[in-house]
Amino acid sequence: MKTIFGITLCFVFCLASCNSVQAENWMRFRGPTGQGISTEKELPVTWSPTENIKWKTGLPGKGWSSPIVFEDHIFITASTEEGVSCQVICINRKDGSIAWQTEVHRQKPGPMRKQNSYATPTPVTDGKHIYSVFYDGTVIAVDFDGNIVWKNSEVKFFSLHGLGASPILANGQVIMPFDGSSREDTQIGWKVPWEKAVILSLDAEDGSVRWKGERGKSRVGHVTPILVDNDSQLISAGGDRVQGFDPNSGKRIWSIYSQGEGVTPSPVFGEGLVYTSSGFEAPTLRAIRLGGKGDVTESHIAWEQKSGVAALASLLYIKPYLYSISRDNILHCLDASSGDIVWRERLTGTYSASPVYADGRIYFLSAEGETLVLRPGAKYDEIARNDLGDTCYASMAVSQGNFYIRSAQSLFCIGK
Template sequence: MKEFRIYHLFAACALASTSVAAENWPQFRGPDGQGHSTETAVPLRWSATENVAWKTELPGESWSSPIIWSDRVFVTTATDNGESCHVLALDLQDGRILWDKEVFKQVPRRKEGRNTYATPTPATDGELVYACFGDGSFAALNFAGGVVWTNREYKFYGQHGLGTSPILHAGLLIMARDGSSEGADKSLGWQKPWDQSYVLALDARTGRERWKAKRGQSRISHGAPAIWTAPDGRTQVVSEAGDVVQGFDVQTGERLWTSEVMGEGKVPSTVVGDALVFTAGGWGGKESIQAFRLGERGELNESNLVWVQKKGMPKVPSLLFLRPHLFAITDGGIASCLRADTGEMVWQERVGGNFSASPVSAAGRVYFLGDNGETTIIEAGPEFKVVAKNALGEKAQASPAVSQGRVFIRTERHLFCLGAK
């Protein structure tokens, strides 16, 4: 039986801001989903007690990132051992929790130890906030905390839990679903390819399915898709799974092309730039970054492969493209700068510590957030130069957000807003 509900019209949508999107951080990895901020006056130094605009204790457990629109900050969490799914709104100025809404309950299922039952980062278009939780269910709320619709039709199971996040584009809520079998053969979809994974697009206003595109043979992945517009004007959803990276027509879901990539269990999100798609991740010694040329059609195998780099590459953190360079941080704290067009290593240096969060850029710098809550900030250039190291003293695995001159970092217990009060 399909579980799908629309609660009411958008009576409270007038509360939403019409701020310029560039000032906001509306989804995972920011306005373009690629980790880029246009902010220029961003804090460079802070600690647990210095340059902290506010710090708010959060309930439950979640590694979703905060999102920001105008004067609101939104986060998700799961309480009661993962059963109770919540969306929270905080005041941007002082960190007060304005509302905390339980949207539904879920049955917690298997997950990897570092994962949570509320890992997907929410998204907003300035009118509604869209959230997804560990069992794959969706909810949309208005800015007053009212539930507008829920969709529980697309339940998810994967050996490691749900780790990807939805993105918004042209009125669509788009999310990859790359899970695995919960049947007798638990390796199916994980260690063995299967044909049950798909990319899903829902109508953001109603929650109804607009399209569902099957991948074909693939394996587990946890990365968010990216949006790329071809020279002919046709916009694609570019999405990576274990063993494949693919492009889908954003309006119809038609699968336009497939290329083979190295490794299962991909975690980093898809990154695009200069008509290339950069894939990262892999396990068991198959960690790599691969660059593929965009714009071709069909079953390409590796015919559009441009370069491969295998030396010191990440399993979990996503890449950061800043023309003409590509920045990366490994799970074990090795930072790299590569030429994006050739894969040539520009520099590779040890930062130290462990990393899960994806880097972000602002004001010509790259922000690497470590699992220990310390942010290493470097110049975004061809020379390795550390300009600051800022410790919060709390575990942190959610990727940072940058908005309105402040940096937002979610730790295991708190949400920090860093910058002038």
Template sequence: MHPPSCASAFAFASMLALSAAAHLSAAGNDWPRFLGPTGTAVVADARIPLRWSDTENLLWKTDLPGPGSSSPIVSGDRVFITCWTGYGDKPGADSMRKLVRHLLCLSRADGHILWDARVPSAAAEDPYTGYITEHGYATHTPVTDGERVYAFFGKSGALAFDLQGKKLWQTSCGTGSGQRRWGSAASPVLHGNLLIVNASDESQALYALDKATGQIVWKAEGDYGMAYGTPSLLRRDGGYDLVLALPRELWGMNPETGKLRWYATHGLAGNVSPSLVPGAAGTVFITGGFPTTHSVGLSLRPGAKGDLGPAAVLWESSASSYVPTPVYKDGHLYVINDQGFALCIDARTGQTVYRERVALGARGGGKPIYASPVLVGGRLVCVSRRSGTYILAARPQYQLLSTNEFASDTTHFNATPAISGDLLLLRSNKALYCIGTR
């Protein structure tokens, strides 16, 4: 690995303090980004029903113009979601020139579509073949600060919209392709006045854009190949570190400048898709890898700078997840991985606590799970692509509490769900669903 060309190692003056777990109060309905308010997919409490179907606990359903793998986000009384049409979305749609992305705004109360901002493709995309057919052209989850909504559409760049759907700016973050031509999936994140975009596939770089104007504030180029995850922001004394997992390395950067503060080496090779998982007492966990998956526990020790050295690696394990990001609770990591196994890993040792087959391969082929679990109190909400949503007990003893399906929808459910107050939002390639009790 080669660190960013604009970066050198800076002092890591104090121990990282992990961001507080997401907590949605009775009045806190916002789910403004991928994996929720703090990027940990954790909700302290919400009265999400244990069971639902086409006829039970379904508050509303809205058909979408096209498919997508991005997650819904929520700000106030509005829900935002992306999809695509025109190319690869249905039989006969074989002209790449007709590819259009959509940013939709819906009413949280009843699912009514308030507006549909259409974005024609600004550059030639990777063709709709191979792995692209598994996730498509609307995979990055948007993010909002409550005043604007920001989206990343790969080779068509990053964009900002006001709450009425007017496009405010559009900035290219490169139009290249990785060697495998898989497209990209990392979601943008906000930090202060900056929109941070992982454009590893498009230009082997991270970008920070002025969220008001779209101007590039910094661009950190480097060997980002196979780093597909959404960047994390971890709190440290006096600020934050921007942290990204790459094959063989973990980088901690200054989010204000893009300069490297520290890095740690690990044994996880190949592409890294899941996001970093923060634990307790300065620990973090990464998963992924190719051709074999691994998970790694690391300690970000106080006073470190530059190379954290081999002491940073606490453990490495073959129990892992290739696409879904695990969640952390009370010293354990939980996930139903892309192979369909429910895993519980001891976060202190890396030992597997349980490994149980839950989901089989998706009907029509492909991996059974893409979505990441969301922890709601003592339950894990785990969405499979074609076999429904599994509710597991979030404890070190395996317990499947329920399985819930929409029999009328046979398309893929690729997206991680969102929680808004006591509502659960699920999206498929066909529709957006709102689940709750009346």
């Protein structure tokens, strides 16, 4: 009897262990690595407003921050009162009920790009606190009950286009880039470098300033940084710069000039190369080799490509290919080692949300609410098109066997 009980207990333990390994938290913009890659399995391929929808929850306020997931908690941000009231919202992952909604800040709304919002930066969590950033540059930490832990307004941010980058965590720090467009009193922005562009590091426990990484004069950018090379480098792009920083000190290691403006796509990393997009003014995809110091514009660019340059949605790297959606909504697949275009396909709709790779498939969410599902590879291989029928600018999250998609009005949990 003891043997049978022991075998049963072992089986239950192993089953629980397998489930815990499979379940993945999505704690920041674009998931665990910041590159849109999920290890989740058994995810749905098709859905509609009536198929594979586990729950749908109406959302208060407005905002285009993407959902993040930690265990049974989903967090988003929003604004009400025409952008004045800044909210952090916690949603129960199991049933979609709103656990709490806290006003964490009140700000003065200003000019903003039509597709942006006063609550666009995606929050990030370490499982203890949720860190959020709003339009005016204020960074706020709250605990899992919605209580404000600290608030920092070190950077008085202004941009004619609003704020689009998101914070990340690194070694007990909250790191946030601020690439603005001059001062509010001058109303100068587009094509004018801002001498106060900065990457701000705050202590995650108390909100004190750890360091400020100086960008140098840089133009408008909305790029969320990533950590690469075993987290030894922070890669951050401004309007006309791509730079590598020491994440512990903020010291700039290398920099390249990347003529552009309004850069939005986040970089990705693979096989020793950083892949970036330069935005709207002089659209160029670049692959940058690591290992350089100082200005490496002439020495460490592995390749450049003028076609198929990502405009809004971030790049996606799935070895050996790089995927990019250009301004005219053409999806390009490139050879990541050379930059050569493998294939291109014109898409219906427009794309702002960044793509996700999960369970062997790529998911592209359009602004019109349709998700295009593809198999990665050397040819265009479409599997499904799934339409939710609502506007979607936020990027999807993948966790606990489900997709979480934020629309203009609702949050959807999509799963089998």
